[in-house]
Amino acid sequence: MKPSKLCLFISAFMIVSKLAFADSLEQIIWEGDINPKNYWSQEHQKYRFIAKNIPYQNKALIGSTWIGKLVLPSQLRDISGFNFKELVRGGFPNSKRDVYLNEISVQTQDDAHLDTLEVIPKNFHKLPLSRKKYIVRFLGNGDLFELLADDSVQTALDLNVGYVTFNYRGVGKSTKPADNYRDLVLDGLSQVERLLQLGIIPENIILDGHSLGGGVGTYVASFLHSRGKRVRLFVDRSFARIDSAASHMVGWLGGFALTHSPWSLSPEQEIIKLPEEAFRVANSRDDEVINYEASMTAFLEKQNASNTMKFNSLIGKRAHSQDRNILISEEDQNLSLKLYFYDFVTSAGH
Numbered sequence: 536m537k538p539s540k541l542c543l544f545i546s547a548f549m550i551v552s553k554l555a556f557a558d559s560l561e562q563i564i565w566e567g568d569i570n571p572k573n574y575w576s577q578e579h580q581k582y583r584f585i586a587k588n589i590p591y592q593n594k595a596l597i598g599s600t601w602i603g604k605l606v607l608p609s610q611l612r613d614i615s616g617f618n619f620k621e622l623v624r625g626g627f628p629n630s631k632r633d634v635y636l637n638e639i640s641v642q643t644q645d646d647a648h649l650d651t652l653e654v655i656p657k658n659f660h661k662l663p664l665s666r667k668k669y670i671v672r673f674l675g676n677g678d679l680f681e682l683l684a685d686d687s688v689q690t691a692l693d694l695n696v697g698y699v700t701f702n703y704r705g706v707g708k709s710t711k712p713a714d715n716y717r718d719l720v721l722d723g724l725s726q727v728e729r730l731l732q733l734g735i736i737p738e739n740i741i742l743d744g745h746s747l748g749g750g751v752g753t754y755v756a757s758f759l760h761s762r763g764k765r766v767r768l769f770v771d772r773s774f775a776r777i778d779s780a781a782s783h784m785v786g787w788l789g790g791f792a793l794t795h796s797p798w799s800l801s802p803e804q805e806i807i808k809l810p811e812e813a814f815r816v817a818n819s820r821d822d823e824v825i826n827y828e829a830s831m832t833a834f835l836e837k838q839n840a841s842n843t844m845k846f847n848s849l850i851g852k853r854a855h856s857q858d859r860n861i862l863i864s865e866e867d868q869n870l871s872l873k874l875y876f877y878d879f880v881t882s883a884g885h
Contacts (some may be wrong), residue, residue: 538856591724610713634655637654647721650724653698667735670691671743674747744771774829777799781852816831845865846872
């Protein structure tokens with residue numbers, strides 16, 4: 536082969552290889568007919584996003600899936616035959632007209648597939664990318680997103696935001712049992728990575744964690760802030776350390792066992808790394824699950840933090856799983872936990 540023809544052949548080969556690699560990369564990241572440029576103007580059914588190259592190590596020296604089922608009992612709940620879309624459409628007859636319900640599988644870099652619901656108001660696409668906000672919901676240890684889908688729709692419509700809620704690995708239709716708490720942190724980081732790939736500004740992403748989800752969300756926020764991605768964090772009725780919370784619930788032996796397990800979350804060590812303007816925390820003295828002395832609010836009060844608030848229940852002492860609308864601030868009787876959260880979202884970012 537003559538030199539000129541050889542050069543031409545090599546150049547053509549490199550161009551074809553580059554295009555093939557680009558197509559392969561596109562399919563690896565977005566599996567399905569997805570174009571981020573017009574993503575918000577249509578409903579997407581059952582596509583897969585693969586979160587790759589997240590510099591987070593979720594492996595524990597000693598893992599424990601059976602302790603994981605105690606910490607995350609939602610792994611034991613059966614949702615076979617459950618159709619969350621029918622539930623949403625029944626509770627919100629206008630939602631078919633007002634929102635898109637996207638069914639997504641988010642694949643983590645260790646091959647867990649996370650069953651994910653994304654709620655998008657139909658006028659959301661009119662906002663410029665710099666003003667698009669997203670809430671990522673981190674659920675409590677007994678919850679499934681299917682059972683809270685109506686709240687997801689309502690919040691998205693009220694605030695005109697994108698709303699992402701998902702089941703942790705091993706829960707519902709999500710695959711691969713959780714081995715240690717770092718698995719759940721990687722799940723959360725993978726959800727945020729998808730939004731960053733869509734071009735959402737980190738300051739416009741609000742992590743909303745309830746109970747166990749508050750602890751997991753705190754780890755996610757701390758990790759992202761350490762890498763310059765200044766997401767926002769809302770911690771709702773959660774603990775400072777899981778062993779202290781467990782000690783109040785099941786006695787000191789349960790707390791001791793968790794302290795020396797791969798499920799020993801200490802989000803108090805992570806939240807103090809965040810600037811105060813990046814987070815808000817709420818707890819209740821009426822909480823029957825997270826004793827107030829073990830709460831994140833009690834911990835931050837000792838740090839003289841000013842961005843915490845206590846809420847009391849209007850209907851009794853079992854405040855842990857009650858709707859935010861019926862939890863009222865001790866300081867302002869006109870302020871519900873729901874409005875406290877909504878104010879945080881609307882004040883976020885750009």
